Amino acid sequence: MFPKRGYAQARKGNKMANAQFTVGDAWRQRFLSGMDLVRRFAHYDLPRVSESNLDLDQAVAALNSLARGRFQTSDRLDERDQGRPPAPTPPPQIDISARYCLFALNALTAKGEFVSSPTGGICFEDPFWAVLSAAALAQKKATALPKAGSNEELWRNSSMVNEAVRAGDYKESSFFQEIKGWISPAEFPTYETKVVRGEQLAALRDRGFQTLEGTTPPRFYELFTAPRS
Numbered sequence: 001m002f003p004k005r006g007y008a009q010a011r012k013g014n015k016m017a018n019a020q021f022t023v024g025d026a027w028r029q030r031f032l033s034g035m036d037l038v039r040r041f042a043h044y045d046l047p048r049v050s051e052s053n054l055d056l057d058q059a060v061a062a063l064n065s066l067a068r069g070r071f072q073t074s075d076r077l078d079e080r081d082q083g084r085p086p087a088p089t090p091p092p093q094i095d096i097s098a099r100y101c102l103f104a105l106n107a108l109t110a111k112g113e114f115v116s117s118p119t120g121g122i123c124f125e126d127p128f129w130a131v132l133s134a135a136a137l138a139q140k141k142a143t144a145l146p147k148a149g150s151n152e153e154l155w156r157n158s159s160m161v162n163e164a165v166r167a168g169d170y171k172e173s174s175f176f177q178e179i180k181g182w183i184s185p186a187e188f189p190t191y192e193t194k195v196v197r198g199e200q201l202a203a204l205r206d207r208g209f210q211t212l213e214g215t216t217p218p219r220f221y222e223l224f225t226a227p228r229s
Contacts, residue, residue: 019099019195022092027101027127028054033162034131038066041165042135045074056101056193059127063103063191067134091155091205096198103130104194107144108180109222117211120219121183123194123204128158130191136172137189143176144189148224151205177225 021027028051035046044066049058065071094100103124112119122145124130133144148154157175164170182189196204196212204210209222 019101021101021127022094022125022201023089023127024092031059031127031131034128034135035062037162037165037170038131038135041170042139043073044071044135044138046071060103060191060193063130063134064189066131067105067137067189067191069138069140071138089155091151094198094201096202098198099195100125100198100201102194102196102201103127104192104221105130105133105144106183106186106190108183109145109177109225110180111209111222111225112183112220113180115211115220118217118219119183120194120212120215120221122179123196123212123221123223125201125205125223126155126158128161129154132161132172133176134189134191136176139172141172142179142181143172144179145177145222146224147175147177147227148208149226151208151224154224177228 023030031054032049032051038044039046046066047062104121105124106121108119109122112121122133124133124146129146133146136143146154146157148157161170161175164174194212195214200210200212204212204221204223208224208226209220211218211220
């Protein structure tokens with residue numbers, strides 16, 4: 001469940017203190033809209049928190065608890081569970097000299113299995129996709145890498161998820177690609193936050209994958225993968 005802390009910003013001295021999401025403070029709305037949709041299609045009894053009280057520690061804890069199947073399902077669905085659709089948005093503009101926050105998952109992907117550099121897993125620029133990937137893992141579905149032909153399509157696809165959930169035909173396989181497991185020696189999914197420079201994020205957006213600095217040695221991450229034909 002969410003830790004009982006109310007601060008909405010990173011703690012002073014925290015590595016995230018000088019970084020922000022590309023959507024700015026709207027990251028909370030993107031995160032909670034994903035949680036609302038998960039309640040609707042998977043019926044998990046997820047804890048509730050207001051946008052003003054949501055902080056990064058709480059978000060990471062919720063992702064890990066969800067992905068590891070720690071939430072029970074519930075048949076109760078009240079008006080609060082109708083979901084707040086994520087606001088349609090084009091990819092936010094980025095400053096190549098700024099520092100940005102991403103969510104990261106220690107998933108081993110097909111591409112990451114064969115790159116020459118150490119692999120780090122999957123990065124999520126949009127918190128919405130991090131939540132949806134955790135929900136797929138909670139249902140024992142090894143699908144966590146977003147499918148998209150481009151970064152622009154990835155951002156557009158969030159509204160398609162909302163439409164599919166409301167129509168009752170949401171399938172994880174329509175929006176996520178399979179993963180191979182967890183990066184050794186891990187035996188279960190782990191979400192964390194990662195800080196990248198704007199220059200690195202621009203390259204990650206452009207190709208869907210990139211070796212990112214911030215660790216020694218730098219590690220290979222994916223943001224999305226093109227759907228298989």
